[in-house]
Amino acid sequence: MKKLLPALLLSLALASGARAQWQNITYSLKAGWNAVYLHGDANHDTIENILVGAPAVQEIWRWNPNPNPAQFRTSSVLPSASTPEWSVWIRGNATQTTLGSLTGQMAYLVKCSAPATFTGTLPAGTASGTYTLRAAFGSVVLTWANVKVDANTTSTTPRITSVTPSAVGGGGDLTITGANFPTSVAPVITLLNGTTTVATLLTGLSQTATRVSGTVPAGTTPGTYSLRVSFGSDPVTATVLLWNNITVGTQSATTPLLTAVSPNPLLAGDAISFSGVNLPAGVTPVVRLLNGSTIVATLAGVTASEAYQLTIPQRILPPRSAWMRGNANFLGFPALAGTDAPTLSSYFATFPAAIASNARVYKYVGGDIGPGNPLPIYAPSAEKLDRNQAYWFEAAVTGDFAGPLEVLTSDPDGLVFGSTSSFVNVRLRNRTSTAMTVTLTPEDSAPVPAAYASPQITVPAGGGTVAALARVPLLRRTFSQQNSPVSGQLETVATDSVVTGAFTETIPPLSEIRITLGPERSKMTAAAGTLYASFLRVRDSGKMVDVPLPISARASSLQGLWVGEAQVSRVDPILRGSSGSSTARPFPLRLIVHVDAKGVVRLLSQVCIGKLSGSAQEVGLSVRESALQADRKSSAVRLSSGHLPLDLVLSASGGSFALGNFVDFGPIGLAHNDPTNPFVHTYHPDHDNRDARFQPLPAGVESYTVSRSVRLSFSSSDGLTAPDPDSASWGASRMVGTYVETVAGLRKDPIVAAGTFELRRVSEIADLSL
Numbered sequence: 001m002k003k004l005l006p007a008l009l010l011s012l013a014l015a016s017g018a019r020a021q022w023q024n025i026t027y028s029l030k031a032g033w034n035a036v037y038l039h040g041d042a043n044h045d046t047i048e049n050i051l052v053g054a055p056a057v058q059e060i061w062r063w064n065p066n067p068n069p070a071q072f073r074t075s076s077v078l079p080s081a082s083t084p085e086w087s088v089w090i091r092g093n094a095t096q097t098t099l100g101s102l103t104g105q106m107a108y109l110v111k112c113s114a115p116a117t118f119t120g121t122l123p124a125g126t127a128s129g130t131y132t133l134r135a136a137f138g139s140v141v142l143t144w145a146n147v148k149v150d151a152n153t154t155s156t157t158p159r160i161t162s163v164t165p166s167a168v169g170g171g172g173d174l175t176i177t178g179a180n181f182p183t184s185v186a187p188v189i190t191l192l193n194g195t196t197t198v199a200t201l202l203t204g205l206s207q208t209a210t211r212v213s214g215t216v217p218a219g220t221t222p223g224t225y226s227l228r229v230s231f232g233s234d235p236v237t238a239t240v241l242l243w244n245n246i247t248v249g250t251q252s253a254t255t256p257l258l259t260a261v262s263p264n265p266l267l268a269g270d271a272i273s274f275s276g277v278n279l280p281a282g283v284t285p286v287v288r289l290l291n292g293s294t295i296v297a298t299l300a301g302v303t304a305s306e307a308y309q310l311t312i313p314q315r316i317l318p319p320r321s322a323w324m325r326g327n328a329n330f331l332g333f334p335a336l337a338g339t340d341a342p343t344l345s346s347y348f349a350t351f352p353a354a355i356a357s358n359a360r361v362y363k364y365v366g367g368d369i370g371p372g373n374p375l376p377i378y379a380p381s382a383e384k385l386d387r388n389q390a391y392w393f394e395a396a397v398t399g400d401f402a403g404p405l406e407v408l409t410s411d412p413d414g415l416v417f418g419s420t421s422s423f424v425n426v427r428l429r430n431r432t433s434t435a436m437t438v439t440l441t442p443e444d445s446a447p448v449p450a451a452y453a454s455p456q457i458t459v460p461a462g463g464g465t466v467a468a469l470a471r472v473p474l475l476r477r478t479f480s481q482q483n484s485p486v487s488g489q490l491e492t493v494a495t496d497s498v499v500t501g502a503f504t505e506t507i508p509p510l511s512e513i514r515i516t517l518g519p520e521r522s523k524m525t526a527a528a529g530t531l532y533a534s535f536l537r538v539r540d541s542g543k544m545v546d547v548p549l550p551i552s553a554r555a556s557s558l559q560g561l562w563v564g565e566a567q568v569s570r571v572d573p574i575l576r577g578s579s580g581s582s583t584a585r586p587f588p589l590r591l592i593v594h595v596d597a598k599g600v601v602r603l604l605s606q607v608c609i610g611k612l613s614g615s616a617q618e619v620g621l622s623v624r625e626s627a628l629q630a631d632r633k634s635s636a637v638r639l640s641s642g643h644l645p646l647d648l649v650l651s652a653s654g655g656s657f658a659l660g661n662f663v664d665f666g667p668i669g670l671a672h673n674d675p676t677n678p679f680v681h682t683y684h685p686d687h688d689n690r691d692a693r694f695q696p697l698p699a700g701v702e703s704y705t706v707s708r709s710v711r712l713s714f715s716s717s718d719g720l721t722a723p724d725p726d727s728a729s730w731g732a733s734r735m736v737g738t739y740v741e742t743v744a745g746l747r748k749d750p751i752v753a754a755g756t757f758e759l760r761r762v763s764e765i766a767d768l769s770l
Contacts, residue, residue, distance in 0.1 A: 021414070021469075021533045021550035022446040023316050027110075027388050029057070029308040030366025033373055034110045035390040037332020040314030043101035045451035047089045050102065052165045054310050055259055055277045059111040060089045062099055063330040063390075065322065085328075104317045107330040107390035109364070112308055117275045120287050120299030122149065124269035131289040131296055133261055133272075137280040144258045144274065145226065146242035147289060148265035156180050160241045161262050163227060167247040171218040174201065174227070174246070181209050182231040182239055189214045191225040191246060198225055199248075222249025256280065272299065313449045316535070316548050318414050319402040323354075329393040334403055335385040336539065336546045344380035347544055350431040351401040355380045359395035387546070404431045405438065405507075405545040407538050414550030415517060415536070419529070419557070420733050420764075423477055423518035426549065428538070430507040437541040440515070441502040443548065445469045445533045471534040472551045473523035474499035477516040519553040521732040522659050522716065528557030556732035558657055559766040561607060561621055562593040563639060564759035566739035572752040586755060589739075590641040591712075593657075593759060594621065597766040601657045603665045603710070605648035609762075610636025612769060622769035623649050644668070645676050649770060659735070660716035666709030670745075672699035678746065679703030706745035712757060713738040733761045 027036050042050060051057050064085050087099040102108070118135070126149050133144040150157070160178040168174055176189070189201035189212070198221065201214030212229065227246045232238030245258060258276040266272055274287075287299040319334040335342055348355045355361055362374035363383075374392060377383045406429040409415060415424055430436045448469065475496045482493045498520060507513050517536075524532060532555070535548040567586035573579065592604040604623055611632040612620035622628065624647075628636050645668065654664040670677045673689050673696070680703050681687040689697050699705050714737040739757040744750045 021316050021535055021548070021552065022313055022448055023535075023548065024311050024313050024446050025388065026309055026311045029110055029112050029310055031056075031112050031114045032367035033364050033369050034112065034366060035107060035330075035364040035374070035392075036110055036388055037107050037390040038102055038104050038312070038314060039319065039332070039334060039387075040316035041102075041104035042312050042314045043103050044313070044315070044449055046100060047102060049451060050312060051091075051310075053162065054308065056112045056308050057110060057310065058091050058113055058277075059109075060099060060102075061109040061111075062087045062103075063107045063109070065324060065330075102312065104314065105320055107332060110310075112366075113278045114280060117273060117308075118285060118287070118302055118304050119271055119273045120302035121271050122266060122268055122289070122299060123297050126268040126289070126297045128268075129291060129296070131291055133258075133274065133287065134290050135258065135274065135285040135287045137256075137283045137285045140256055140280050140283075142256060142258045142276065142279075144244050144261045146244060147261055147272075148242075149268060149289070150265040157265060158182070158231075158239050158241060159263055159265060160229070160243050162260055163243045163246060167249070168216050169249065170216055170220045173213055173215050176212045176214075176227070176229060176243070177210060178241070179210055181207070181212060183207065183209050185231045185239075187212050187214075188230045188233070190228045190230075191216070191220070191248070192228055193223065193225055198223070216248060220248050223247075313446065315452075316550050318407060318409055318412065318549060319547055320412075321400055321402040323393075323395070323397055323399045323401065325396050325398045329395065330390055331393065332390045333385060333387060334545055334547045335387045336543050337387050340543045341384045341386065342542075342544050344377065344383045344385050346381075347385050347404065348380070348401075350404050351397075351399065353397045354393050354395045354401070356395065359393065359397075361394070362392040363389065403545040403547075404542075405429070405436060405538070405540045405547075406431065407545075407547045407549055409549070414552070417472070417519045417551075417553035419554040420761075421519075421553075422733075423475075423516050425514045425516050426536075427512055427514050428505065428507055429512040430509060432542075433509045435509055436507045437504055438507060439502055439504050439539050439541070441537045441539075442471060442474060442499060443535045443537050444471050445535065469531060469533040470526065472532045472553050473520040474536075474551070475518045475520045476503070477518065479516075517551075519732075521553075521556060524553065524555045526555045528555055528559075530555040557597075557764070557766075558732075558761075559595045559597055559599075560761050560764040561609070562591075562595070562735065562759040562761050564591050564757060565589065566591055566755055566757040568739065568741070568753050568755040570754045572754075574747060574749050574751060589643050590639075591757060591759060592639055592641050593712075594768050595657050595766075596768060599656065601652040601663050602768070603644070603648065603650045603652070603668075604641070605644035605646060606638060606640040607768075608636055608638045619763070619765065620769065621763065621765050621767065623647070624769070627769045643676070645670060645674060655711075657714075657735075659714050662711055662713040662737075664709065664711050666742075667707035667744075668710070670706040670708070672703040672705050677703055677706055679706075704745050706743065709742045709744075711740045713740070735759045 023040065025039070047060060064087060089097050089099040128149050130146055130148045133147045135142050158178065158180040160176060162177045164175050164177070181187075186207065187203060189203055191198045191201070199217050201216060203212070203214045207213075224245055224247045227243040229241045230238050256276065256278045258274055261272065261274045263270070263272070284302055284304060287302050289296045321331055321333070323329050333347065335347055344355055344361065353359065361377045361380065363377060364374045365372070367373045408427040408429060410424065415426060417424070428438055476499050477494050477496050479492050479494055481490045483489070484491045499517070505513060505515065519532075526532070531552065533550070533552045536551055538547040538549055539545065566589040568589060569583050569586040570581045571583060572581050592607055594602045594604060594607070606623060608622045608625050608628055609619065611618060611629045612622055612627050613629045625638060648668070650665050650668060652663040652665055655662040657663055673680065679687055680689060687702055689702050691697055714735050736756065736758045738754065740752065740754045742750050742752050
């Protein structure tokens with residue numbers, strides 16, 4: 001047993017599930033070149049799919065750190081697809097594209113087209129009607145038909161606000177987003193070339209009051225069409241909504257194009273916004289509404305917005321950085337965001353070589369690459385550090401600096417408990433010369449993108465996102481020195497407490513502390529294998545670092561082999577006038593229980609653990625020694641329970657193997673001549689079940705038939721006692737509770753014995769050879 005259990009427990013500890021703690025991170029981009037840093041993986045989907053709804057993004061370049069990168073003197077390395085330092089994605093250019101997805105802890109250059117969003121005000125008094133919007137960027141004139149002005153527009157008016165993607169191939173899906181869509185009528189969605197119907201979309205993927213979906217039929221002729229969504233067939237009562245510039249086939253990566261006008265319909269006097277791609281830079285358009293060729297209104301106060309908002313769902317990773325002595329480090333850092341963001345000089349105070357006077361730092365500010373982009377940062381003491389931006393560092397240093405507060409875990413994915421792991425440590429290291437107070441706050445994960453594939457996560461049909469993952473219920477273990485009640489000497493005592501909210505720790509200067517955390521598995525009541533995932537946000541009082549530490553665990557299945565003991569400490573008195581039920585000392589009874597994949601619970605008198613004949617698995621379970629492979633018996637182990645009948649395999653007669661529940665076994669029959677019957681004594685002539693001629697006697701002469709019934713009642717989380725060094729394994733690899741046994745046949749009245757029991761799972765193998 002001793003030589004087998006370590007291997008079994010090691011295999012349990014190594015078992016892990018999907019890691020999926022999600023955050024939706026929004027990046028502010030400008031026209032031209034931007035630098036962003038991904039703190040988490042976004043490789044769950046292709047770049048094309050992630051950028052649906054962000055047509056302004058034209059190119060993405062990923063910097064691949066190289067031991068011998070090209071040096072730069074006054075600007076960064078120029079992006080070049082011919083060098084190994086860069087991988088590139090170019091919209092609509094599969095030939096040059098070498099980048100298919102966005103990986104975490106990496107820096108990227110993002111090139112956006114010229115300003116894509118303009119706003120203007122529609123003059124009050126504009127007559128109701130359906131018009132064409134005409135935006136003249138000098139010689140570049142773009143139009144958008146079916147702009148509806150409605151004096152009766154209200155907050156409940158049905159409207160379309162976006163259609164994605166704006167370019168789709170035959171067989172592709174379109175998602176139409178808006179407000180107040182009728183939900184009782186299935187829409188008819190068609191593509192129009194003028195007034196001619198080109199294709200009718202295959203609907204039915206999904207429909208809500210804010211979204212409908214459809215599939216463009218395969219074989220649809222490439223071109224640019226209008227989209228018509230009709231809720232109802234009656235031309236008078238039907239709700240008909242229109243949208244323009246739906247491209248079927250390949251969309252040009254350079255052609256100026258309007259992609260959206262909103263809101264639609266709108267009320268006279270309202271602000272109207274329109275967006276596009278490849279719009280002429282530096283030109284404020286003249287925007288008019290036309291009825292045919294007649295000018296109905298000219299928008300007032302047209303202004304351009306240079307910023308794009310790009311939101312990328314990411315599976316967050318703990319921070320890490322690798323500085324290489326090559327004068328070309330392109331990095332981002334987990335700094336506090338917003339107005340409280342630290343300056344470069346304060347953030348790098350413990351790593352001053354990165355921003356020393358002989359080393360330069362560059363940032364991208366939009367526009368073409370040239371003397372002003374990237375821009376050198378000459379005043380680190382005034383420059384706020386943006387956690388979502390990547391910076392070039394010309395420092396000739398090496399190291400792993402990620403921040404003045406380091407959050408360190410043994411697993412690169414964070415705190416990963418899997419289905420059986422117990423407590424683990426997270427180390428917090430203060431690199432500064434002053435004490436640091438750190439706040440740790442449990443937080444939920446964002447919803448899971450539908451494109452993320454995982455056996456532990458169910459993705460709904462029709463797209464969208466999965467409901468947010470359940471937060472991992474946490475226990476925190478603390479240690480204290482207390483006098484032993486037995487020896488009187490000081491000893492270390494572990495105390496576990498439930499993490500219900502934020503808690504703080506103080507780290508001395510230039511020191512490190514360890515925080516011990518574990519999952520409270522008794523609260524993980526979802527189906528076996530269900531993934532729990534969340535964060536523990538770590539922030540310091542100096543407003544420097546903000547780290548969302550990922551945490552994940554899986555609900556345990558409870559299947560496998562459980563071995564332990566019952567401690568019988570009470571026997572109910574049955575003699576008249578007797579009192580007291582406690583025994584002088586507990587009497588141990590070994591328990592061997594197996595739970596299979598279907599939840600069937602069996603009480604065993606013996607089990608063999610080893611290589612089974614005819615099995616490809618190295619370790620199997622059997623109730624028979626004969627099932628073991630003959631030449632491997634020397635490495636096998638047999639466990640037995642001497643107080644049970646030989647070769648007992650007894651399925652539970654009631655209950656279930658779960659926290660707060662119970663299982664019943666019995667009756668366990670002991671025939672009057674069974675060797676384990678307490679009345680039978682082989683060498684005692686009055687209890688050998690034989691007469692004077694050594695012939696067998698029937699039941700009731702020298703011995704009696706005895707039956708035993710056992711109930712194991714499993715404690716719920718309320719049964720935890722503090723301190724409990726194994727509380728994190730509760731309900732996963734350890735079960736405790738109350739043992740009650742009723743014995744009939746020894747006396748006229750049944751005898752009831754009781755005590756406690758503890759079972760530990762020694763194997764997760766669900767198959768048992770019977």
